[in-house]
Amino acid sequence: MAWGESDRVVDADYGRAVPDAEFRLLPGTGQMPHVETPAELLPVVWEFAEAHARAHVRDEGRGGA
Template sequence: MPSPDVRALIGYAGPSMSDPSLLGRLADVKIPVHVLWGESDRIVDPAYGKACAAAIPSATFTLLPRTGHLPQVETPEELLAAVASVLSGS
């Protein structure tokens, strides 16, 4: 039996934990978006992150080196630096 957190994810995202219609709906996003993605993400390939950013009007994309699927755990300093850079406009 999956753990409660995994059961919640399955309930929210379905058993495949994917949404095939997502890329098509991202064009409707009207707020500024900066997509941050781990270069070494072995769960969702960085190419998918780039595709998501490309599907959002005016979105930007940053690939975080030496980072997998959990940048907040694996490379929090790089994640915070990337966020700070976006917030400061540099």
């Protein structure tokens, strides 16, 4: 979960409280990181996608879904 450090609509503690979620706080970002700081958001999304794609490939190799 990527959260804007300067989000004045929803406090970051809500994001931190989501069970089993990966939480990243984006500095200099408010409610819309995809618009405000896409260069900071993209590596977070990419990192998450790569990590979960690798896990999926490993699971398939073991006969899992």
